[in-house]
Amino acid sequence: MTTMAAPEEWAGRRVLVTGAGGFIGSHLTERLVRSGAEVRAMVRYTGRSDLGMLRDLDPEVRDSVEIIHSDITDPFAIRRAVSERDAVFHLASLIAIPYSYVAPASYVSTNVVGTLNVLEAARELGVSRIVHTSTSETYGTGRYTPMDEEHPLQPQSPYSASKIGADALADSFYRSFDVPVAIIRPFNTYGPRQSARAVIPTIAAQAVAGRDRIRLGSLKPVRDLTYVTDTVAGFLAVASTDACVGRTTNIGNGRGIAIGDLARLICDVAGRPDLEIVADEQRIRPPSSEVFELVAATDRAQERFGWRPETPLRTGLAKVVEYVRQHPERFDVDRYAV
Structure with missing residues (x-):
């Protein structure tokens, strides 16, 4: 068994976090900075240069982050973001299930095409590890519980369908091109900075x-609820564990x-x-x-x-x-x- 990564293992490592302005992404960015990583944080471009939840970080932490405003659907922008990075944590995603009933095409564009852009850039640039973020929603209603990684995938919303597609792309890039991607599948994460839609x-x-x-x-x-700092510890551990490459790992309370x-x-x-x-x-x-x-x-x-x-x-x-x-x-x- 490989034990969880100690904070010092991230010291000096060059890391990209997509979706860094989100709830989990901001906590992951903060933890990486405090662990000594050189963090590039990608947040979605708006005319207001909105930092999302990164605004909640201590100024000392935030000032040490290279923040780039970009769009996950732009392959050229993603290639620049991935360049000179040792590891990529890919969290950028549209996640609100109710909105996926209203605008399903935007979920395909962001969650599927955006993931393809990250995988292709990582493949071309030789990134040593990618952690792709899945979701327990891909399982749909449990046919049995607790639900292991072999549980059938059931797209019960356009959101979950888009995430199943993104997961399949990640798996295919590992199998087809030997891209070192590990899939993390968090169950319901909660904590400070989460938006009112949750x-x-x-x-x-x-x-x-x-x-x-x-x-x-x-x-x-x-629902199976995990506090955000525990989920973040799972992200770092998945990224540091060779046994997770080419596989999916659940993160939840059970x-x-x-x-x-x-x-x-x-x-x-x-x-x-x-x-x-x-x-x-x-x-x-x-x-x-x-x-x-x-x-x-x-x-x-x-x-x-x-x-x-x-x-x-x-x-x-x-x-x-x-x-x-x-x-x-x-x-x-x-x-x-x-």
Whole structure:
């Protein structure tokens, strides 16, 4: 068994993080910088030069990052971003499932074509390791749980279909061109900096804002929740472990909780245990698209690099509640964030 990478293993390594302005990407960027890596962070170009969640990093950390504003769908820009990098963490993706019902072509362009651009650039430039980010949504509703890496893939939304396509491309580049790509498949990650479109900050924001009830989609789905620093540790370990190349590795807790029970727990953590929790029809997925159970089998992560999550659920939720309290302007509880 290869143990998880120590922080010093990243000292001086030249790394690209795509999607660095996102929730997980910003935490990964921060961890790499603190581990001594030379980090190039790619964030999506906007006319405002928006840094996304990188704005939350300590200025000392952020100032040490080479930030480039680009677009994952531009192959020329991606080749420049990948140049002179030892390792690539590819996280850039459109991830909001409800929006994938509205604009599926944009998910193919970003998630499939964007991944192709990263893989082709890495192939041409001889990158020594690529970590491609998958998602537990590719499994669809569990045919059995816990769900190991051999579980069938079921595209129950345009988002999950685009990620299955991206995963298949990553696998094909390993098999066809010997590109050293490892696929990491996180289950539901949560923590500070996550946007209001995700269920945990949505619940926390409504509780903190003093509303008389919590409005959600279906309360029945079961999710496996991992705190973001544990997920980031998984990313670094997958990148450092030769046994992960050409393979997929689940990252999750191995325990599930129903959304309704999760909402009650968050309300309790926020000091409002008596809040009513109701299903809002506007937030419910189409019946055949809802994924009802996602629970990870993590034997491979334990065998390959000794990974186990360390953060108890209640502890992690308390950190989210505190973050929401510190940044109320980022959470519009009166508007459903698609």
